[in-house]
Structures are given as structure tokens and as C-alpha cells.
Amino acid sequence: MRDSLAAHGDDGYHVGHYDLELDYKVGPNRLAARAKISAIATRPLTEIRLDFAGFKVGGLTVDGHRARFARRGTKLVVIPPRPLGAGAQFTVEVRYTGNPRPISGHWGDIGWDELTDGALVASQPIGAPSWFPCNDRPADKASYRVTVTTSSAYTVLVTGEEVSRRSRASTTTWVFERREPTATYLMSVQIGRYVELDLPSPVRQRLAVPARLAAAAGHDFGRQPEMMALFERRFGPYPFGEYVAVVTGDELDDPIEAQGMAIFGANHVDGRRGAERLLAHELAHQWFGNSLTVADWRHIWLNEGFATYAEWLWSEESGGPAAAELAVEAARRIDGLPGEVRIGDPGAAHLFDVRVYQRGALTLQALRERVGDETFFALLRSWAHEHRHSGVTTLEFVAHAERYAGAALGGFFAHWLENRA
Numbered sequence: 001m002r003d004s005l006a007a008h009g010d011d012g013y014h015v016g017h018y019d020l021e022l023d024y025k026v027g028p029n030r031l032a033a034r035a036k037i038s039a040i041a042t043r044p045l046t047e048i049r050l051d052f053a054g055f056k057v058g059g060l061t062v063d064g065h066r067a068r069f070a071r072r073g074t075k076l077v078v079i080p081p082r083p084l085g086a087g088a089q090f091t092v093e094v095r096y097t098g099n100p101r102p103i104s105g106h107w108g109d110i111g112w113d114e115l116t117d118g119a120l121v122a123s124q125p126i127g128a129p130s131w132f133p134c135n136d137r138p139a140d141k142a143s144y145r146v147t148v149t150t151s152s153a154y155t156v157l158v159t160g161e162e163v164s165r166r167s168r169a170s171t172t173t174w175v176f177e178r179r180e181p182t183a184t185y186l187m188s189v190q191i192g193r194y195v196e197l198d199l200p201s202p203v204r205q206r207l208a209v210p211a212r213l214a215a216a217a218g219h220d221f222g223r224q225p226e227m228m229a230l231f232e233r234r235f236g237p238y239p240f241g242e243y244v245a246v247v248t249g250d251e252l253d254d255p256i257e258a259q260g261m262a263i264f265g266a267n268h269v270d271g272r273r274g275a276e277r278l279l280a281h282e283l284a285h286q287w288f289g290n291s292l293t294v295a296d297w298r299h300i301w302l303n304e305g306f307a308t309y310a311e312w313l314w315s316e317e318s319g320g321p322a323a324a325e326l327a328v329e330a331a332r333r334i335d336g337l338p339g340e341v342r343i344g345d346p347g348a349a350h351l352f353d354v355r356v357y358q359r360g361a362l363t364l365q366a367l368r369e370r371v372g373d374e375t376f377f378a379l380l381r382s383w384a385h386e387h388r389h390s391g392v393t394t395l396e397f398v399a400h401a402e403r404y405a406g407a408a409l410g411g412f413f414a415h416w417l418e419n420r421a
């Protein structure tokens with residue numbers, strides 16, 4: 001992928017686990033932290049390049065030994081005491097302090113961001129280095145342990161299972177573990193004055209929301225358990241232990257996906273379910289985007305086209321227009337938009353172009369019409385099952401669809417994904 005995306009990540013090593021300790025003061029937006037990164041070299045390394053921006057590094061070790069380091073743009077370049085051979089396991093520990101702020105890009109400000117009263121993390125696609133040193137490429141999925149200490153007046157939610165919570169004086173320390181392999185951009189921290197509501201569902205679902213919005217949000221999210229049931233039927237079992245929806249007290253331009261979590265703004269709650277399609281979209285990302293994560297950003301239609309198509313499936317299920325009707329509307333809506341976008345590789349500037357979403361969904365509707373409902377939904381379920389918690393590419397999906405269709409589909413997908421919309 002071109003532009004600013006190309007500068008992120010390094011395929012010279014694979015991270016197996018991140019252990020993050022964050023001490024955050026809300027008022028001054030001040031973070032003091034330690035990151036311990038356990039990894040394995042995939043080729044000989046004389047330096048370890050981490051994506052990291054905007055903090056003062058107070059100490060750095062490799063395997064317990066002090067190591068030299070340098071800053072090169074948004075890279076923290078670590079020089080290990082001795083070169084690492086291919087297959088070598090190593091641990092980098094970084095202590096750092098500063099005022100976290102988002103990273104600017106084609107898509108606005110991405111990463112750790114202050115709220116009016118609290119903080120949120122919105123890292124897609126390159127915001128993770130705004131709060132911890134990492135190998136920021138979607139294919140390098142790892143497990144996490146995240147410890148957050150902040151004022152006891154705030155609720156902390158992190159993408160992972162809460163394993164402990166302890167309070168002392170005026171602060172509370174929260175510990176979360178994310179055991180499933182997770183891309184850096186899908187890790188999130190939410191800090192705010194929230195009340196929590198449980199949504200009745202076989203899969204545990206929680207809603208964290210400012211008290212003033214609790215009644216309206218309870219109504220607006222009330223059909224989310226039905227969405228979960230539909231998507232489990234169409235895509236297979238929910239891939240994580242729970243699903244947490246957070247509503248911030250501030251307005252947000254768009255909802256934010258994270259692993260096992262989605263974040264909405266106060267403007268997405270109106271007491272009339274006016275943003276329900278967005279709830280469906282973000283929930284569907286738990287299968288397509290989070291469990292199945294694109295190997296690199298060229299394949300983003302496998303995230304956004306699938307989640308958009310899930311909106312159409314929810315419309316069918318809930319008594320709205322059928323997917324075929326919505327496809328006609330979508331085609332009309334994107335037809336004639338200025339410029340051209342290649343859906344199968346949109347480039348950094350067009351990563352979140354509406355055509356990636358809509359034409360991606362149109363591709364799936366066309367495939368459904370070509371192979372029939374039984375085959376189409378069988379291939380979706382097996383796609384989610386066979387690639388659970390791994391990285392995926394368009395070529396893999398084409399091969400998968402061909403296996404179920406019993407026919408070559410290269411020309412079909414070239415028409416939808418390679419021709420410029």
C-alpha cells in the first residue's frame with residue numbers, strides 16, 4: 001500500500017505478545033507507561049524498528065540489557081546489544097512518558113484522543129503508535145495484557161477480558177487480557193464516566209454509556225442481540241467472549257471498530273434507532289475485520305464491503321428493504337461519483353471511500369445472485385471458520401468462492417474489484 005501506510009510495520013519480526021502498563025491522568029492528558037514486547041525475528045536483524053510517535057523514552061532494554069535507540073520520523077529504532085539471528089526470540093521493554101495525541105493522515109486525526117471528559121482510542125489504520133510502541137501492520141496479530149491506572153471517578157474499558165480491578169486512594173488499576181491474536185489497530189482504551197448495561201443474549205453483550213443517555217441507548221441498542229443471532233446464523237459463532245458497545249459523551253464523525261468492542265458517539269443515540277444500520281455494521285466487523293483481518297490494507301473491501309453487506313442482511317431480517325433492493329440503490333448512489341477508485345486496491349487516499357464500502361457489498365450481492373443463497377451463505381460461514389483469527393487476502397477469498405461455486409470466478413471478481421468505479 002502506498003503513501004503513509006507503507007511506512008508502518010516491519011516484516012523482519014513477529015510480535016507474539018504485548019504487555020502494556022499505562023498510568024493516565026485525565027486532566028492534563030498525561031501518560032506514563034511501560035511496554036514489554038515479546039517477538040521472534042523472521043530474518044537476521046541488526047536493528048528492531050518499532051512504530052512509535054510523540055513520547056519521551058526514559059529507558060529501553062532488549063532481553064534485560066540496556067540498548068541504544070534512535071528516532072527516525074515515526075520509527076523508534078532499537079539497536080540490540082548483539083545482532084539477532086533468524087528465529088531468535090527477544091523482548092524489548094520501553095518506558096515512556098508524554099501527552100498522547102492522535103496521528104494525522106489522509107483520514108484525519110487517528111489514535112489516542114481526548115474527550116471532553118475522558119479519552120478514547122480510534123486507531124484504524126495507523127493510530128496505534130500514538131499510545132504504544134508496536135509493529136503496526138495488520139498481519140502481525142498478537143495477544144495483549146493491558147493495565148490501566150487512572151482516577152477512580154472513571155470507568156476504563158479495554159479490548160479484552162477484565163481480569164482484575166483494585167482501588168487505592170483516589171485511583172483504580174484495571175487489568176485486561178486479550179488472548180485472541182489481535183492487530184494493533186484493533187486495540188482500544190476507553191476512559192469515561194459510564195454506566196454499564198447488560199443486553200440479554202447468549203453471547204455476553206454490554207453497553208457502556210453516560211448516565212444521561214442510558215435510557216435512549218438502551219432502546220437504540222435493544223435489537224443488537226437479534227443482530228447477533230442473525231450474524232451467528234449467517235457467519236458462524238461469534239469469535240470472541242463478549243461484545244462491548246461504548247457510547248461516548250462527545251459526538252463522533254463515525255463509529256469506531258475494535259476487537260470485541262465498538263465505539264459510538266452521543267450523536268449516534270437518538271432514542272429512535274436512527275443509527276441502527278451502523279450498529280449492524282460494527283457488529284459484523286467482529287467477524288470480518290477483527291477475527292478475519294486483512295493481511296494488508298489493499299484488501300480493505302474484505303472488511304468494509306462485508307460489514308456493509310451485513311447492514312443489508314439486517315435490513316432483510318428486520319422487515320426493511322431486501323439486499324437486492326438496497327444494491328440497486330447503492331449502485332445508483334455511487335454511479336457517477338467524481339474520480340475513480342479501484343476497489344481491490346484503493347490506495348491510502350481512498351481507503352475509506354464510500355465506493356469501497358458500497359461496491360464491496362455489491363460484489364457480495366452479485367456473488368449471491370450467481371451461486372444462490374444456499375451456496376453463498378455456506379461459503380461465508382466456512383470463510384469465517386477456516387480463517388478464524390488470521391489474516392486474509394482477496395486472492396484467498398476468490399479461491400474460496402471458486403471452491404464453493406465449482407467454477408472459475410477470476411473474471412467475475414476482476415469486473416467488480418479491478419475495474420475502476
